[in-house]
Amino acid sequence: xxxxxxxxxxxxxxxxxxxxxxxxxxxxxxxxxxxxxxxxxxxxxxxxxxxxxxxxxxxxxxxxxxxxxxxxxxxxxxxxxxxxxxxxxxxxxxxxxxxxxxxxxxxxxxxxxxxxxxxxxxxxx
Numbered sequence: 001x002x003x004x005x006x007x008x009x010x011x012x013x014x015x016x017x018x019x020x021x022x023x024x025x026x027x028x029x030x031x032x033x034x035x036x037x038x039x040x041x042x043x044x045x046x047x048x049x050x051x052x053x054x055x056x057x058x059x060x061x062x063x064x065x066x067x068x069x070x071x072x073x074x075x076x077x078x079x080x081x082x083x084x085x086x087x088x089x090x091x092x093x094x095x096x097x098x099x100x101x102x103x104x105x106x107x108x109x110x111x112x113x114x115x116x117x118x119x120x121x122x123x124x125x
Contacts, residue, residue: 003027010068011075017082019075026064
């Protein structure tokens with residue numbers, strides 16, 4: 001069947017912190033002057049205009065799709081980089097909290113032992 005329009009949706013990379021969803025019209029490319037120029041006889045195409053347009057459209061589609069995929073991949077990597085940075089920061093904060101808890105528990109144990117030793121020494125007097 002025939003298709004009137006094809007749109008491509010992808011995330012456009014703006015920066016590592018910013019990207020946006022973009023919808024671009026993939027097909028139709030645009031009304032061209034090649035057909036009109038051929039009928040007036042002003043421009044001759046070698047080979048014929050249809051094969052040139054067909055080859056150009058194929059290359060255009062490949063380049064447009066590749067650019068969309070590259071943008072989407074860059075956006076994904078940027079989002080992953082930000083997420084991993086946040087995860088690293090959260091892990092560092094959690095480690096600091098756990099080290100503080102461990103030190104407090106160790107200090108409480110030492111204090112308890114000292115109190116038992118002092119209490120035992122007082123009982124012996």
